Amino acid sequence: MAANMPQLAYTALDQFLIKDRPNRKQYLMLNMLVPLPSETSNSHAKSLLEVIVQYRQLDLIMHPVVQKLIALKWQHFGMRGVAIMLTLNICFIVSWTVLGLSSSLANVKQLNYELPGDWWRVLIATIAIALTAYQIAEEFVEIHSSNTKFSRWKEWRAQEIMKDLNLCHPRWPEEESYLKKQLSALDDMHPHYFNDFWNLFDWLVYLLLFALIGTYAADLALSSDTIHTTHIRLCAVTTIFLWLRVMKHVRAIRAIGPFIVMLGKIIVDLLKFLFLYGEFYIPFACAFWIIFGGLVPNMATIPQMLFTVFRITLVDDYGFDEMYVIDPVMAYLLCGTFLGVSSILCINLLIALLSDTFQRVYDNANANAAMQQASIVLYVEDHLSKKKINAFQEFIQTSCAPLEIFFDDDITIDQEDDLKKVTIQIKEDIDNLASLLQKEEWEMSEQSPGPRRGKIFFGRSYNENQDEESISSMELHDEFEKLQLKVSDIYQQQESTTLTLTNEMRRTQDLINEILKHIGSGGSGSQSPPEST
Numbered sequence: 001m002a003a004n005m006p007q008l009a010y011t012a013l014d015q016f017l018i019k020d021r022p023n024r025k026q027y028l029m030l031n032m033l034v035p036l037p038s039e040t041s042n043s044h045a046k047s048l049l050e051v052i053v054q055y056r057q058l059d060l061i062m063h064p065v066v067q068k069l070i071a072l073k074w075q076h077f078g079m080r081g082v083a084i085m086l087t088l089n090i091c092f093i094v095s096w097t098v099l100g101l102s103s104s105l106a107n108v109k110q111l112n113y114e115l116p117g118d119w120w121r122v123l124i125a126t127i128a129i130a131l132t133a134y135q136i137a138e139e140f141v142e143i144h145s146s147n148t149k150f151s152r153w154k155e156w157r158a159q160e161i162m163k164d165l166n167l168c169h170p171r172w173p174e175e176e177s178y179l180k181k182q183l184s185a186l187d188d189m190h191p192h193y194f195n196d197f198w199n200l201f202d203w204l205v206y207l208l209l210f211a212l213i214g215t216y217a218a219d220l221a222l223s224s225d226t227i228h229t230t231h232i233r234l235c236a237v238t239t240i241f242l243w244l245r246v247m248k249h250v251r252a253i254r255a256i257g258p259f260i261v262m263l264g265k266i267i268v269d270l271l272k273f274l275f276l277y278g279e280f281y282i283p284f285a286c287a288f289w290i291i292f293g294g295l296v297p298n299m300a301t302i303p304q305m306l307f308t309v310f311r312i313t314l315v316d317d318y319g320f321d322e323m324y325v326i327d328p329v330m331a332y333l334l335c336g337t338f339l340g341v342s343s344i345l346c347i348n349l350l351i352a353l354l355s356d357t358f359q360r361v362y363d364n365a366n367a368n369a370a371m372q373q374a375s376i377v378l379y380v381e382d383h384l385s386k387k388k389i390n391a392f393q394e395f396i397q398t399s400c401a402p403l404e405i406f407f408d409d410d411i412t413i414d415q416e417d418d419l420k421k422v423t424i425q426i427k428e429d430i431d432n433l434a435s436l437l438q439k440e441e442w443e444m445s446e447q448s449p450g451p452r453r454g455k456i457f458f459g460r461s462y463n464e465n466q467d468e469e470s471i472s473s474m475e476l477h478d479e480f481e482k483l484q485l486k487v488s489d490i491y492q493q494q495e496s497t498t499l500t501l502t503n504e505m506r507r508t509q510d511l512i513n514e515i516l517k518h519i520g521s522g523g524s525g526s527q528s529p530p531e532s533t
Contacts, residue, residue: 002051013063028068031401044156053375058367073377081380086249093242095128100235132209146193198248208238257372258365269353277346284338285309291330296322313342
C-alpha cells in the first residue's frame with residue numbers, strides 16, 4: 001500500500017492513532033508497525049519505513065505514527081550511531097587536511113621526513129591511511145550486506161507472488177496478468193546501494209585518495225618537482241571533496257537536512273544551465289579567438305582566452321580597451337552580444353531555476369528533513385547487532401502497545417494552526433452529529449409500531465405506511481417555512497418603513513430649502529415675508 005497506494009496507506013495508518021480529547025491523551029499503536037522477532041523469522045519483507053524512504057513518500061512520512069516511530073529509533077540508536085560516524089568522519093577529514101597543509105608548496109619543496117623532528121607528520125599520515133582503509137572496508141561490508149539482503153528479499157517476494165499466482169481463478173484473468181507483471185518487474189530490480197548518490201560520492205572521494213596516496217608515495221621515493229606539484233594540486237582538490245562529505249552524516253539533523261537536499265537538486269539545475277550556457281560560450285569563444293587570439297594580453301593563449309570570455313559573463317575586467325584598439329567594430333559586436341546573452345539571459349535563467357528549486361524543496365522542508373533522518377536511521381539500524389535489534393523490538397512490543405503521550409490540540413502557534421484546529425473541530429462535531437442521527441434513526445425504525453393514518457403536509461399526501469420520523473420531519477419543515485414567511489414579512493415591512501421615512505426626509509428637506517430661500521429674499525427687501533404655512 002505504501003509503495004502503490006500512498007493515500008490509502010495514509011488513511012490506513014489512522015487506525016493506529018487514537019485521540020482522547022477529554023483526558024488530553026493520544027495512543028499510538030507502534031507495535032503494529034514493528035513485529036516481534038518470532039513473527040519475522042521466516043519473512044524478508046521490507047518494513048514500512050524502508051518502503052517510505054525507498055519510494056520517497058513525503059506524505060506518509062509526515063503521519064504522526066511514522067513520525068513517532070522515527071523519533072523513537074533516533075532516540076534509541078540513531079543519534080548515537082550518527083555521532084560515532086560523524087566523529088570518525090571528522091577525524092578522517094582533519095587528518096588528511098593537516099597532512100595537506102603540512103605539505104604545501106610554500107612550506108615544503110619535496111616530501112621528506114627528518115626524524116625525530118617530523119614524528120607528528122608520520123603519525124598523522126598513519127592515522128589518515130588507517131582511517132581510509134577502515135572507511136573502504138565499511139563500504140565493502142555495506143555492499144555485501146545490501147546485495148545479500150536484496151537477494152533474500154527478491155527470492156522471498158518471488159515465492160509470495162507464485163503462491164498468489166497458483167490461487168488465481170480463471171474467471172478473473174486480470175489478477176494473473178498483474179502478478180505476472182510483478183514477477184517480470186522483479187527481474188529488473190537491482191540492489192539500492194549504487195542508487196544512493198552519497199555512496200557514489202564516497203567512491204569518488206576514495207578514488208581521489210587512492211591517487212593522492214600514489215603521488216604521496218612517489219613523491220617520497222623520487223626527487224621530482226613535477227610529481228610534488230601534482231601531489232599538492234591533487235591534495236588541494238581532494239580536501240574540498242573531503243569536507244563536502246560531511247553532509248552525508250549531517251543531513252540527519254532536521255534543521256540542516258532540507259538544505260542538503262536543496263544542494264542535490266541544484267546540481268541538476270546546474271547541468272541544465274551548463275548545457276544552455278555552452279551553446280553560447282563555445283561559438284563566442286571561437287569568435288573571440290579568431291579576431292583577438294594572440295593579439296591582446298588577456299587572449300595570448302587559448303586557456304587565457306577561455307577564462308577571459310568567462311569573465312565577460314561575470315562583467316569582470318576582460319580588457320575591452322585592448323580589444324577596441326585591435327578591432328573596434330568586432331569588439332563592440334562580440335562583447336555587447338555576449339554580455340547580453342550570458343550576463344542577462346543565462347544568469348537570470350539560472351536564478352529562476354534555483355529559485356524554483358528552493359521553493360519546491362522549502363515547501364516540503366519538514367518532510368524532506370524527516371526523509372533524510374529516516375534514511376540515516378535505517379542505515380544505522382542495518383549495522384546494529386542482532387541483540388540490539390531484538391531489544392528495540394521488545395521495547396516496542398512492551399512499551400508502545402499502545403504508546404500513551406500528551407495531546408492538546410488547543411495549543412497553536414500561528415493563525416494557520418488556528419484555522420486548521422477550528423476546521424478539524426467542526427468536522428468532528430459534524431461527524432458526531434451524523435452518527436447520533438443515524439443512531440436515532442435506527443432506534444426509531446426498531447421501535448416503529450406499525451401503520452399510521454395518512455396526513456397531508458403542504459398539499460402532499462402521505463400514506464399510512466410512513467413512520468413517525470417522516471411526519472416529524474415534515475412538521476419540522478413546516479415550522480421552518482413558517483419562520484421563513486415571518487422573516488420575509490418583517491423584511492418587507494422594514495423596506496416599506498425605510499421608503500416612507502426617506503420620502504418624509506425629502507419633503508422636510510424641500511420645505512427647509514423653501515424657508516431659507518424666502519428668508520434670503522426678505523432680507524434684501526425685494527419681496528414681502530412669506531405667509532405662514
